[in-house]
Amino acid sequence: MSLKLYNTLSRRKETFVPLNDKQVGIYVCGPTVYNFFHIGNARPFLIFEVLRRYLEFKKYKVKYVTNFTDIDDKVINKANEMGLLFSEVADKYIREYFQDADCLNIGRADVYPRATEHISDIIKFIQGLERKGYTYAVDGDVFFDVNQFKDYGKLSKQNLDEIKVGARIELDERKRNPYDFVLWKKAKAGEPFWNSPWGEGRPGWHIECSVMSEKYLGESFDIHAGGSDLVFPHHENEIAQSEALSGKQFAKYWLHNGFLKIENQKMSKSLGNILTVRDLCKRYQGSVIRHFLLSAHYRSPLNYSIEQIEQSKNSMETLNNLIYNIHFLLQQNDFSLEIDSESEGLLLKNEEIIKNFIQAMDDDLNTPVALSTLFLLAKETNRYLSSKGLKNKDVLQSVLDFYDQYGDGVLGLKYLSETQEQGQISEKEIQEMIRKREVARENKDWKTADEIRQQLKEKGIILEDTAKGVRPKKV
RNA sequence: GGCGGCAUAGCCAAGCGGGAAGGCAGAGGACUGCAAAUCCUUCAUCCUCGGUUCAAAUCCGAGUGCCGCCUCCA
Numbered sequence: 001m002s003l004k005l006y007n008t009l010s011r012r013k014e015t016f017v018p019l020n021d022k023q024v025g026i027y028v029c030g031p032t033v034y035n036f037f038h039i040g041n042a043r044p045f046l047i048f049e050v051l052r053r054y055l056e057f058k059k060y061k062v063k064y065v066t067n068f069t070d071i072d073d074k075v076i077n078k079a080n081e082m083g084l085l086f087s088e089v090a091d092k093y094i095r096e097y098f099q100d101a102d103c104l105n106i107g108r109a110d111v112y113p114r115a116t117e118h119i120s121d122i123i124k125f126i127q128g129l130e131r132k133g134y135t136y137a138v139d140g141d142v143f144f145d146v147n148q149f150k151d152y153g154k155l156s157k158q159n160l161d162e163i164k165v166g167a168r169i170e171l172d173e174r175k176r177n178p179y180d181f182v183l184w185k186k187a188k189a190g191e192p193f194w195n196s197p198w199g200e201g202r203p204g205w206h207i208e209c210s211v212m213s214e215k216y217l218g219e220s221f222d223i224h225a226g227g228s229d230l231v232f233p234h235h236e237n238e239i240a241q242s243e244a245l246s247g248k249q250f251a252k253y254w255l256h257n258g259f260l261k262i263e264n265q266k267m268s269k270s271l272g273n274i275l276t277v278r279d280l281c282k283r284y285q286g287s288v289i290r291h292f293l294l295s296a297h298y299r300s301p302l303n304y305s306i307e308q309i310e311q312s313k314n315s316m317e318t319l320n321n322l323i324y325n326i327h328f329l330l331q332q333n334d335f336s337l338e339i340d341s342e343s344e345g346l347l348l349k350n351e352e353i354i355k356n357f358i359q360a361m362d363d364d365l366n367t368p369v370a371l372s373t374l375f376l377l378a379k380e381t382n383r384y385l386s387s388k389g390l391k392n393k394d395v396l397q398s399v400l401d402f403y404d405q406y407g408d409g410v411l412g413l414k415y416l417s418e419t420q421e422q423g424q425i426s427e428k429e430i431q432e433m434i435r436k437r438e439v440a441r442e443n444k445d446w447k448t449a450d451e452i453r454q455q456l457k458e459k460g461i462i463l464e465d466t467a468k469g470v471r472p473k474k475v
Numbered sequence: 476g477g478c479g480g481c482a483u484a485g486c487c488a489a490g491c492g493g494g495a496a497g498g499c500a501g502a503g504g505a506c507u508g509c510a511a512a513u514c515c516u517u518c519a520u521c522c523u524c525g526g527u528u529c530a531a532a533u534c535c536g537a538g539u540g541c542c543g544c545c546u547c548c549a
Contacts, residue, residue, distance in 0.1 A: 011479090029549075041549050074547075157478055158545070205547085227549030232478085234548095258480085259543065268548095295498080296488065301481075301542070311487060311499040318498080321512060360489090368488055372497035379497095379514095386506090386514050446508055453510080464511050473511085 003058065005223075006299060006364045008231060008254040009155055013364050018222050019252060023061050025221035026052060027213040027251070029230055030066040030112070033093035034078040036276040037100060039289075039304055040227075040260040040267055046290065046412075047257055047298040047365065048225045049106050053410050054361050065216045066109045067209060068094055071116050071202055076191060086192050087116070096278070103281040104289060105412045111216050115208040118215065119194045122203045125211045125245065126183045134244045138174040140186030140199045146179045149240045155254060156232035181237050183207050206237040213251075214242065224251035228299075231256055257298045263305050275304065287413045288313045294367040294411060315375075316413070322378045323403060323415040325385060326396050328471050336390035343392040349380045350398055357406050367411065374407050425459045434463065434470050441465075 003016040018024045028048045031037050037045075045066075052064050069075075070090035079086040094112075101108075115122075126142060129135050134148045146152045146160065153159055160179060172178075182204040187193035193200040213221065219242070226235065235254065242250040259266075262273045280289055292312040296302045329335060353373045360369035381399050385391060407413045433452050440448035453463050456472070464471045 031549080032547090037549085044549050072547085153478095156544080159477075228479090229544065229548060232545060257549070259549075261542090266543095291498095292487095299480090300488090303487090305486090307486065307499090314500085315498050325512070366489075368498090369490090369496075372489070375497055382513055386512095441508080444508070450509075462511065465507075465509095466512075467506095471512085 001358060001362050003054075003362050004364055005253055005255060007252075008256050011157075014253070016253065018060065019220060022059065024055055024063070024223065025217035026062060026064045026223040026225065027209070027217055027221065028064070028066040028109075028224075029209060029226035029234070030068055031093075031097060032069040032072055032074055033090045033097065034074040035093060036096055036278045038267060039262075039275045039277060039280060039293075042100075042104060042106075042277050042289075043260050043293055043298070043302070044225065044227050044257045045101065045106055046104060046293050047367075048255065050294070050367065050411060051223075051225075051255070051365060053107070053412065054365065057405075057410050063111075063217060064109045065111045065113065065213065067212055068097075068112055068114045069205070069208065070094075070114045071192065072205055090114070090116075100277040100281065103286045104277060105286050105414060107412075113208075113212040113216060115203060115212075118208065118212055119203065121215055122207055122211045123184075123196050125207065125214075125241075127197065128245050129183070129241065132244065135183060136176070137198050140201060141174070141182055142184035142198050143175060143180045144183050144237070144241060144244075146177050146181075146240060149244050151243065152179075152240050153236065155236050155239055158232060158236070179233070181206060181233065183241070206234055207241060209234075210238050210241040210245075210250075213238075214246075219246040219250075220248050221251055223253045223255060225255040225257075228256040228258055258296075258301045260302045260304060262303070264303055280309075284309060284313060285316070285414075287415070288316050290411070290413055291316050291371070294371060297368060298365055319374060319378060319403070319407070319413075320415050322381060323400065324473060326381070326400055328466075329385075329391060329468070330393070330396060332468055334390070334468055335393040335396060337393055339392055339395070340389070342384060342387060342389075343395040346380055346384045346395055347398060350377060350402060353377045353380075354402065354406070357410075361410065370406075370411065374403070374411075374413075377402060425456075425461065430456065430461055430472050434472065437463070438470065 004013045005016050006012065007014045026048065028044060030045075031041060049064075052062050055062050068090065071086060075086050075089055079089045082089060084092075126135065129144065130142075134145055135142050136145055137143075160177070184196060184198055184201050184207075185204050186199060186201045191202070193202055213224070224235065224238075231254075239250050261267065262275055265271055265273060267274050277289070288309065289312075292304070292309050293302070295308075295312060353376055356376070357370050357373040360366040360373065363369075377399065384395075403415060408415065433456055437449050437452040440446075440452070456463060457475075460475045462473045462475060464473060
């Protein structure tokens with residue numbers, strides 16, 4: 001079985017073959033750090049990190065690079081607003097980025113390069129393009145001349161002659177072609193700047209990704225990813241710069257995720273409907289948000305709504321209950337070591353479901369189907385648990401292993417680790433109250449029993465009376 | 476004007492030529508002191524109209540309706 005990925009460059013699914021055997025280089029366009037990131041930003045961060053998890057599951061050695069754009073108009077404006085240096089704004093929001101990434105259980109990249117830490121590399125890169133005749137300078141600005149790069153438009157399938165018709169692009173008289181873009185931008189008064197052969201200024205937006213991906217992954221690397229809005233012009237321009245300079249293919253596979261809407265509207269400042277991950281994490285566990293983001297294929301549009309996220313919350317609850325129930329049985333030493341036919345049946349189902357999971361992920365990261373396998377096994381296991389007789393320990397363990405390796409490991413969904421967080425009442429107090437309630441129940445004093453249960457519920461503990469004893473559960 | 480995507484049950488979402496996955500919600504039943512959890516049962520003429528085919532949600536054509544990019548944007 002082999003992994004297939006949809007490559008924007010060819011507009012089809014291709015079998016993934018890395019450039020260097022088992023080594024894989026991935027570059028994901030990261031955030032401009034001038035604000036908390038929102039649920040839409042989170043989608044690429046999350047899905048491409050799932051790609052990384054999956055590649056590692058498949059025994060690839062991945063080098064994952066994602067940048068922080070720490071200098072541009074938005075950062076500068078924010079700094080002025082806040083009365084801070086642009087670098088202080090960037091530092092702040094990089095810290096905030098990691099806090100939110102942790103909430104969503106987004107693992108760390110191997111390198112987080114920042115534009116301002118690569119100014120001299122950027123200058124050298126532009127000089128290289130200059131020597132090859134791809135640039136022209138106009139009073140302090142340096143432009144890339146798209147007419148010199150014959151493949152321009154190959155990613156977005158735009159034809160230079162035809163896109164001109166759109167004519168919505170702002171006309172800059174100094175440009176030879178409206179689609180020429182700036183490599184080096186002259187500093188305006190009061191703006192931060194760096195010295196360069198073309199005067200004081202700062203890098204254009206597209207150049208940093210070309211420079212930093214080359215530095216950490218080489219002139220050619222495997223996967224370049226980002227939101228679909230980046231296809232044109234950002235990624236198109238990256239290809240132009242990088243391939244013009246190196247003469248080699250830049251990234252082999254280009255992956256783009258679909259957009260996320262909120263309550264069927266585009267997220268925008270004017271509509272005031274920007275939903276930050278910071279806010280969402282106050283109301284929902286990270287795994288619930290992950291479930292929501294993985295519930296549609298990454299290239300499809302996805303709509304956020306309260307109803308949707310609540311559905312994800314309930315879905316995760318089903319899985320959490322199963323994991324919890326198994327742990328409870330194991331803790332109670334309530335299992336057998338013999339394998340009966342039912343146990344064997346579940347083991348076989350488990351293996352089949354693993355195959356389905358892998359098959360789904362191999363098919364361009366079909367996370368909705370991968371998620372469905374988690375529920376398929378939950379169904380089978382619950383059926384097994386609700387049948388008569390002792391359950392086999394190894395079988396129960398193999399089910400737990402599945403959720404650990406695939407649900408948690410590959411999809412990044414955490415189960416018990418989140419639900420078992422300490423509540424506002426100690427384990428000892430809970431046990432004490434359970435004991436009192438059991439006495440009441442034996443005396444058929446239902447009133448007292450229900451009162452105790454109610455008291456615990458108010459502290460976030462639900463009591464479930466099972467055939468195997470009372471089971472406390474945190475809400 | 477150019478490039479591209481989508482339309483499957485109340486909601487979400489797979490499927491890409493031959494059984495309409497899975498989740499959430501709902502209904503009925505079982506278990507339970509009551510609950511909870513769980514189990515069982517139930518819930519779709521796949522936007523419309525043509526065509527190709529022994530066979531189409533799946534392919535082709537037309538239509539309708541949504542959406543994205545082409546401008547900072549994940």
